[in-house]
Structures are given as C-alpha cells and as structure tokens.
Amino acid sequence: MTDNESGDGRGHDFAEQANAAPPGLLMEMWEFLRHNKKWWLTPIILVLLLIGALILLAGTAAAPFIYPLF
Numbered sequence: 001m002t003d004n005e006s007g008d009g010r011g012h013d014f015a016e017q018a019n020a021a022p023p024g025l026l027m028e029m030w031e032f033l034r035h036n037k038k039w040w041l042t043p044i045i046l047v048l049l050l051i052g053a054l055i056l057l058a059g060t061a062a063a064p065f066i067y068p069l070f
Contacts (some may be wrong), residue, residue, distance in 0.1 A: 023031070033041060057066055 015068070026032065033039060054066060
C-alpha cells in the first residue's frame with residue numbers, strides 16, 4: 001500500500017506542494033523568521049534593504065535629491 005492509497009492524505013498533500021510554485025525570497029524570509037522566532041533579524045534586514053535602495057537611487061536622476069538628506 002502506498003501513501004496515496006493509505007487514505008490519510010499525506011501523499012496527496014506532498015504531491016500538491018511538490019507541484020506548487022516555489023515561494024519568493026520575501027515569503028521564504030518571512031517563513032524563516034516566523035518559524036524560527038528570529039524576530040531580532042527584522043530591523044537588520046530592513047536597514048540593509050534601505051541602504052540597498054539608497055545605493056540604487058544614488059545611480060539615478062534622484063541622486064541630487066538624496067544627498068541633502070545626509
């Protein structure tokens with residue numbers, strides 16, 4: 001008897017998850033933080049994202065408007 005024939009539904013759930021689209025980077029990060037209770041990483045990640053956004057904007061026409069902030 002295979003998992004699909006056992007009637008407990010585990011094999012069916014596994015097959016559905018295997019065929020589902022993989023989660024994105026942000027969803028995986030959210031699941032990691034939620035599952036492992038690593039809430040202290042949240043401010044670090046946010047600051048890194050903000051710095052990355054500033055670096056990206058520094059190379060665009062928005063740069064003259066960003067530099068006065070510092």
